Amino acid sequence: MAGLDAVHRNQAFSSRLLLFLTTLSMTLAALAFVLQWRGGVDDPASRWLAADAHGFPGMDNSPLSSLDSSTPSVVSRSSSDCASILGSSSSPSFPYFRGWKFDFDKDLKPKICITASTSAGLEQIVPWLFYHKVIGVSHFFLFVEGKAAKPHVSVVLESISGVKVIYRTKELEEKQAKSRIWHETWLANFFYKPCNYELFVKQSLNMEMAIPMARDAGMDWIIHLDTDELMHPAGAKEYSLTQLLSDVPANVDMVIFPNYESSVERNDIKDPFSEVSMFKKNYDHLPKETYFGMYKEATRGNPNYFLTYGNGKSAARIQDNLRPNGAHRWHNYMKPPTYPHKDPFPYSEIKLDEAAVLHYTYSKFSDLTSRHDRCGCKPTKEDVKRCFMLDFDRAAFIIASTATEEEMLRWYDEHVVWTDKQLNLKLLRKGILTRIYAPMFFLTLAKFLVCLKAIIQSLRENGVLSSAIASSKLKLNSTAGIPQGKSDALPDSIDSPSKFQATARKMMEISGGGMESAIPPQSPPCLDDFIAKT
Numbered sequence: 278m279a280g281l282d283a284v285h286r287n288q289a290f291s292s293r294l295l296l297f298l299t300t301l302s303m304t305l306a307a308l309a310f311v312l313q314w315r316g317g318v319d320d321p322a323s324r325w326l327a328a329d330a331h332g333f334p335g336m337d338n339s340p341l342s343s344l345d346s347s348t349p350s351v352v353s354r355s356s357s358d359c360a361s362i363l364g365s366s367s368s369p370s371f372p373y374f375r376g377w378k379f380d381f382d383k384d385l386k387p388k389i390c391i392t393a394s395t396s397a398g399l400e401q402i403v404p405w406l407f408y409h410k411v412i413g414v415s416h417f418f419l420f421v422e423g424k425a426a427k428p429h430v431s432v433v434l435e436s437i438s439g440v441k442v443i444y445r446t447k448e449l450e451e452k453q454a455k456s457r458i459w460h461e462t463w464l465a466n467f468f469y470k471p472c473n474y475e476l477f478v479k480q481s482l483n484m485e486m487a488i489p490m491a492r493d494a495g496m497d498w499i500i501h502l503d504t505d506e507l508m509h510p511a512g513a514k515e516y517s518l519t520q521l522l523s524d525v526p527a528n529v530d531m532v533i534f535p536n537y538e539s540s541v542e543r544n545d546i547k548d549p550f551s552e553v554s555m556f557k558k559n560y561d562h563l564p565k566e567t568y569f570g571m572y573k574e575a576t577r578g579n580p581n582y583f584l585t586y587g588n589g590k591s592a593a594r595i596q597d598n599l600r601p602n603g604a605h606r607w608h609n610y611m612k613p614p615t616y617p618h619k620d621p622f623p624y625s626e627i628k629l630d631e632a633a634v635l636h637y638t639y640s641k642f643s644d645l646t647s648r649h650d651r652c653g654c655k656p657t658k659e660d661v662k663r664c665f666m667l668d669f670d671r672a673a674f675i676i677a678s679t680a681t682e683e684e685m686l687r688w689y690d691e692h693v694v695w696t697d698k699q700l701n702l703k704l705l706r707k708g709i710l711t712r713i714y715a716p717m718f719f720l721t722l723a724k725f726l727v728c729l730k731a732i733i734q735s736l737r738e739n740g741v742l743s744s745a746i747a748s749s750k751l752k753l754n755s756t757a758g759i760p761q762g763k764s765d766a767l768p769d770s771i772d773s774p775s776k777f778q779a780t781a782r783k784m785m786e787i788s789g790g791g792m793e794s795a796i797p798p799q800s801p802p803c804l805d806d807f808i809a810k811t
Contacts, residue, residue, distance in 0.1 A: 385519050387497035389592070390416035392487035394480050395504045396423030399430050404550050404720050405504050406437060411719050412510055413519030415439055416494050420483040441490065443483075453482045463602065464795045472652035472664035477604055477797065484601035492595055498522050500592045501604055505637045507550065507716050508534065512631030516715060521632055522592060530596070531607050531626040535559035535589040536634040540695045540710060544686065549640035550716050555695065556635060558711055559587060560801040561628060567707055572803075574700065575709050579692055580668035583638075586798030590634045591626075603795030635713065639673070639693050646685060648677035666797055 422445040467474045491499045513521040537556040546552050593607035602608035612624035654664040656678035661671040676688050704710040
């Protein structure tokens with residue numbers, strides 16, 4: 278009987294303790310809500326000097342948006358910003374603020390870097406950086422121009438650990454004009470041509486410059502990626518690019534990631550990384566019978582299976598004599614390609630069976646409407662061939678240059694948006710389409726943690742949190758008979774991005790020498806190719 282009484286007493290104590298902790302949590306949540314509702318949550322972003330305030334993403338409705346930049350005062354941020362983060366706002370926002378260090382990469386091996394040429398804004402670049410930091414990328418070499426080179430954007434990028442910003446200055450152009458690439462034949466077919474061809478050459482020159490930067494930074498692997506693309510390290514033991522590349526055999530020089538293409542289901546997408554979950558799989562990840570058997574339905578009347586390129590991107594091992602081979606591949610001056618197998622030490626490459634690059638192409642309607650500003654070409658079928666390599670880009674440029682906004686929206690719905698739910702379901706079942714939630718998961722969780730951190734900081738500053746914790750300790754100690762002063766302090770886990778990284782990865786693991794021509798963006802095989810071979 279004495280043993281039963283002891284068991285009952287322990288159960289009663291556990292029940293009371295659980296009830297107390299639940300009540301404490303609900304009380305803190307209620308206090309946080311009241312403070313937020315009254316405008317008491319001070320977003321750390323609002324503590325920046327007004328000279329740095331240029332309307333960052335998600336701040337359109339805050340006092341900073343109307344602040345005179347000449348007045349260096351501290352501004353209190355509207356609580357609605359935090360609410361929009363926690364809610365289902367469709368505004369393109371990512372709550373970056375000074376003090377968010379992104380220190381995920383201290384002990385990561387191998388060391389991975391990404392180089393990119395971009396003219397995008399913060400609303401695209403910062404989530405892109407954050408996501409790749411989480412999955413294991415250590416350094417970023419960003420060649421910026423246009424919007425990305427504006428002071429209010431570059432000052433944020435330069436403040437992020439591991440990010441090197443390279444501006445397109447006269448000095449840079451003079452240095453690239455002396456590159457050996459101009460005297461070689463592998464890129465010659467793209468020289469002195471406008472628009473996409475010019476961009477392709479520029480990307481190759483930037484990649485060449487990024488290689489010694491990566492070597493000096495102690496990197497092991499380098500990847501060229503655009504800021505509308507995310508690495509998807511499926512197939513690794515955990516959702517980690519570091520883990521994926523650490524498993525690559527030592528004799529492999531280059532790893533090819535086939536690309537998946539975003540398949541948007543609405544025409545009002547604002548933040549693709551957080552709103553798009555459906556992708557069309559690459560030819561390399563499908564059975565040949567499925568790919569060609571469903572080709573017409575998957576293409577939906579467009580010129581090719583993918584709207585844009587289909588030959589993926591690649592990661593190269595940092596080594597002597599490494600060079601780019603166009604924006605999609607790498608090569609080595611001293612090693613011939615793997616094929617034919619005549620050289621005893623060829624440049625070895627492998628193509629991954631599960632991992633991919635997620636390409637968010639034409640995922641926003643504005644991606645179409647902005648096309649008419651891209652080039653100085655005439656919107657005719659003949660002239661666009663001078664500017665664009667891919668058929669869909671040519672058609673999009675003509676529509677964007679000649680149609681009204683209403684006509685453009687109708688064309689966009691017809692050629693880009695996947696509104697036929699029955700077709701979507703059919704292609705999902707066949708494996709042509711797939712759902713990938715990893716980017717949405719990471720970025721939504723990040724927004725939540727940033728907002729939660731702001732709330733907790735406000736509670737600390739108001740003394741509410743410390744008094745509540747002290748009170749709870751006294752009650753717990755008196756109830757459990759624990760001497761005061763012996764319990765550990767509450768861990769400050771919310772301020773540890775590395776812990777968030779490990780948790781997020783674990784949750785994702787549970788849920789789910791010849792001078793050949795440079796490899797340009799290429800469309801996947803078409804039905805005519807299959808018919809010609811059979």
